Amino acid sequence: MKQITIDPITRLEGHGKIEIFLKDDGDVENVYFQVPELRGFEKFLEGRCVEEASQIVTKICGVCPGCHHMASGKAADAVYGVEPPPTAKKIRELFYMAHFIHSHIAHFYALAAPDFVVGPTAPAGERNVLGLIAKVGVETGTEVLKQRRIAQEIQALLAGHQTHNVLVIPGGVRKGVTEEQRADIEEKSKGFIEFSEFSLKLFEDVVLGNKEYVDIILNGPYSLKIHSMGLVDENNKVNFYDGKVRVVDTEGKELCKYTENEYREYIAERVEPWSYLKFPYLKKIGWKGFVDGQDSGVYHATPLSRLNAADGMATPLAQKEYEKMYETLGGKPVHATLAMHWARLVELLYCAERSLELVTDPDITGKELRVPLNNKPDEGIGIVEAQRGTLTHHYWTDEKGIITKANIIVGTTNNNAAICMSLKKAAQGLIKKGVEVSDGILNMIEMAFRAYDPCFSCATHRLPGDMPLVINFRDKDGKVIRTVKRD
Amino acid sequence: MAKEEKPKLKLAVYWGAACGGCCVSVLDVHEKLLDIIRVADLVFWPIALDTKYKDVEAMPDGNIDLTLYNGAVRSSENEHLAKLLRQKSKILVAYGSCSHMGGIPGLANFSTREELFKRIYDTTESTENPDNIRPQTEYKVAEGVLKLPEFYNDVRTLDQVVDVDYYLPGCPPQTERLVEVLMAIVTGAELPPKGSVVGALDKSLCDECPREKSDNKLVKRFYRPFEIEDDGKTCFLEQGVICLGPATRGGCGARCIEGNAPCRGCYGPPPDVPDPGAKMMSAIATMIDENEPEAIEKVIDTIDDPAGTFYRFSLPGSILRRKIT
Numbered sequence: 001m002k003q004i005t006i007d008p009i010t011r012l013e014g015h016g017k018i019e020i021f022l023k024d025d026g027d028v029e030n031v032y033f034q035v036p037e038l039r040g041f042e043k044f045l046e047g048r049c050v051e052e053a054s055q056i057v058t059k060i061c062g063v064c065p066g067c068h069h070m071a072s073g074k075a076a077d078a079v080y081g082v083e084p085p086p087t088a089k090k091i092r093e094l095f096y097m098a099h100f101i102h103s104h105i106a107h108f109y110a111l112a113a114p115d116f117v118v119g120p121t122a123p124a125g126e127r128n129v130l131g132l133i134a135k136v137g138v139e140t141g142t143e144v145l146k147q148r149r150i151a152q153e154i155q156a157l158l159a160g161h162q163t164h165n166v167l168v169i170p171g172g173v174r175k176g177v178t179e180e181q182r183a184d185i186e187e188k189s190k191g192f193i194e195f196s197e198f199s200l201k202l203f204e205d206v207v208l209g210n211k212e213y214v215d216i217i218l219n220g221p222y223s224l225k226i227h228s229m230g231l232v233d234e235n236n237k238v239n240f241y242d243g244k245v246r247v248v249d250t251e252g253k254e255l256c257k258y259t260e261n262e263y264r265e266y267i268a269e270r271v272e273p274w275s276y277l278k279f280p281y282l283k284k285i286g287w288k289g290f291v292d293g294q295d296s297g298v299y300h301a302t303p304l305s306r307l308n309a310a311d312g313m314a315t316p317l318a319q320k321e322y323e324k325m326y327e328t329l330g331g332k333p334v335h336a337t338l339a340m341h342w343a344r345l346v347e348l349l350y351c352a353e354r355s356l357e358l359v360t361d362p363d364i365t366g367k368e369l370r371v372p373l374n375n376k377p378d379e380g381i382g383i384v385e386a387q388r389g390t391l392t393h394h395y396w397t398d399e400k401g402i403i404t405k406a407n408i409i410v411g412t413t414n415n416n417a418a419i420c421m422s423l424k425k426a427a428q429g430l431i432k433k434g435v436e437v438s439d440g441i442l443n444m445i446e447m448a449f450r451a452y453d454p455c456f457s458c459a460t461h462r463l464p465g466d467m468p469l470v471i472n473f474r475d476k477d478g479k480v481i482r483t484v485k486r487d
Numbered sequence: 488m489a490k491e492e493k494p495k496l497k498l499a500v501y502w503g504a505a506c507g508g509c510c511v512s513v514l515d516v517h518e519k520l521l522d523i524i525r526v527a528d529l530v531f532w533p534i535a536l537d538t539k540y541k542d543v544e545a546m547p548d549g550n551i552d553l554t555l556y557n558g559a560v561r562s563s564e565n566e567h568l569a570k571l572l573r574q575k576s577k578i579l580v581a582y583g584s585c586s587h588m589g590g591i592p593g594l595a596n597f598s599t600r601e602e603l604f605k606r607i608y609d610t611t612e613s614t615e616n617p618d619n620i621r622p623q624t625e626y627k628v629a630e631g632v633l634k635l636p637e638f639y640n641d642v643r644t645l646d647q648v649v650d651v652d653y654y655l656p657g658c659p660p661q662t663e664r665l666v667e668v669l670m671a672i673v674t675g676a677e678l679p680p681k682g683s684v685v686g687a688l689d690k691s692l693c694d695e696c697p698r699e700k701s702d703n704k705l706v707k708r709f710y711r712p713f714e715i716e717d718d719g720k721t722c723f724l725e726q727g728v729i730c731l732g733p734a735t736r737g738g739c740g741a742r743c744i745e746g747n748a749p750c751r752g753c754y755g756p757p758p759d760v761p762d763p764g765a766k767m768m769s770a771i772a773t774m775i776d777e778n779e780p781e782a783i784e785k786v787i788d789t790i791d792d793p794a795g796t797f798y799r800f801s802l803p804g805s806i807l808r809r810k811i812t
Contacts, residue, residue, distance in 0.1 A: 001630055001631055003630075003631050015533075015564070019631075019633055021630035021631055029630055030628075030629075030630050032628070032633055034633060034635060036562070036564060036635050036636050037504065037561070037562065037564075037636075038603075038607065038622075038638060039504055039561065039592045039595065040595050040598075040603040040606070040607055042606050042607055042611055043595065043598050043602060043603045043606040043607065044594040044595045044597060044598060044603075046598075047597065047792055047795055048594075048792055048795050049711060049791050049792050049795075049796075051711060051712060051713055052751075052792075052795075052796070052799075055748070055751065056591055056594070056799075058506075058508075059506045059508065059590070059591035059592070059658070060506060061506050061507060061508075062505070062506040062507035062508020062509065062510065062511050062512075062659065063507045063508075063511055065506075065508065106514075142518060145517050145518045145520065146517070146518060148517070149515075149517040149518070152515060152517075156742075159746055160742045160743050160745055160746025160747075160748060161742040161743070161746070162511075162515070163508045163511055163512065163659050164508075164658060164659070164742065164743065164753070165746075166743045166746040166747070166748035167746065169712060169713055170713055171713065174712075174717070174746060174747035174748055175719075175746055175747045263613070264612055264613055267613055268613055268614070268615045269611070269613050269614045269615065270614075270615060270616070271608050271614065271616045271620040271621070271622070272620065272622075273620050273621065273622055273623045273626045274622070274623070274626045274628065274633040274635065275622060275635070276622045276635065276638070278607075278608075278614065280613070283615075287615075370713075373713055394612070400791060401711075402791060402792060407611045407612050407613060409613060
């Protein structure tokens, strides 16, 4: 059997590797997506003071530190049995919207858009952010970098530093917002709304206006019929900071809706001997293997799954875009993996609108920043929706608030099985007997997992120049029999 | 195309056991990116470019002018790349707390590999693993063999594995400091002696801390940050809250302090301080407002998790280094 190895996978946050096994006739037999790293936060959080956890866990991911900061902060609130005052909650969420905006801009423009704006089979040297700027113009390109910078600056202002966040403390936040800062963030939020609408218009013109792309999205080898997970508010609208986790099945019917304290009844994780990363699945259905369909326990937790799992968006402009997306794609739920990019832009607009709502709320400059901790600490769970999936932090402490045990289910981990399956489907659809494995085909395989944004967004600035990709075809003894190169 | 211009600097950025935050600190040059790529070519950067390991192996030795290695050394893959990049680079910089001192992933040195695996793959409450499956460095599947790098028993700093030219500290380093260092190299400025810490100050964080300090740091007990009503102005230590300022090099811009949080030492020890934990303990010893041994012990007992706090970012590079097994 021939084996194709891509190592390391590049342009993702962290390390990854793909192994593709080919049948003798050239068709794809199986694909494995391996994660070759582990750091073990669950273990070394033990012994730490629980209020320190929110700063330690930001180092799980330097692209989405704010998500861990929020989930950890909520878990620590729960450990002490307290609710932060309204001002603190709103400051946290305001920070969180800026965090989403930085990440969604990075992913869409630096990773996703080059495949569409420049083209999926365009020369590799042009299929990057500079190729994108060449197409859309330097002015737009600079605007993209600028809007992401502003989102980073708002986070730094509220949380000390955009990557090293120190905003939360059990029961609230460490720092308030002054009127001057509030007015500044209000102006910037208006800018975000304008920029989000521009981004959706760009998507409409470039992607939806091109029949070939619409065909790839709807009919390419990128469809995966699995269940959809997402956090929703009391009206079943998408929410990122707070709410219940809702899962809908492949037909859009609610499978379950649970609070953070119930997560273990609904989610379990599986270990495979060939990856350091575990594979979560829906516990009530059980693990049925790497299979899709209504009977499968595999789900995804992505921008698309969040829109599938909710009844709509909580802000008016995003709601309009939500309706338009489902109308165009033939109703809910959507299983086209590449529609994740569209869903991500709908979310970008929601974050911008929500940011403006929060910053114009009189509570935001309030002085009550935290509540005292009078209860004995014991156990607490915090769930937020991270850019890359539902994020769960669960801590147990002793009577002094020292962590004795921790359990974490990270956003991208939810999608581990789904990414494996999407890669297999794309490879099976694209690599066939008698088909030359061209650069364009290699890129189109990569597009399958790029859609999930498994912390790919670090690559905001996908730089110009050579982006070679080498695939070795090996025989059973590991001898290279053929090399395909994309220079 | 650019033949009459000075050759561009060849730059590589690689991560070992890292979170990606160091790479984000490089990306946070924002619009300056367009200036940087005029003077430097990025030849290897897995987060952003598709250069593969074999392409690096094919480069002549010393081909890369400057490599920023971030992340600790946790696995055989991290170690292999550290050695490979040392060989291919003229200047190798330990970029960020993890490669400098072990960083947050270095806290794993309080446990063994087995303790870590047991928690992650067996006892975590959401894990269902009745067959006690563990990831294997080599595993035979129906279609062939799948390999994973070896996960070592301990986390190491970059200079515990290869020779390092400079250290650029921080979790993550301040982007402005990186730009300054890059520009110094591009303009051919004289480089500091090998082994220097660059992109940081030669004094402690207390020297750049905006909080008000007096000469009186005596305390009767220590507090966790949530136990006090921080006034936002007074030195944390004077309020009885553990702050690693005296044991930490300045240069970060006191960003945590600006966020009303005490320092946790990500910039590493100041010059001539070999061990940040030892330095912090001696600083604390001078603060205790008691004379009797028993009373002193009581004050010390009010410090929770001293090892995990004093060595928050520096355990593998410290005199403790790891749990004794």
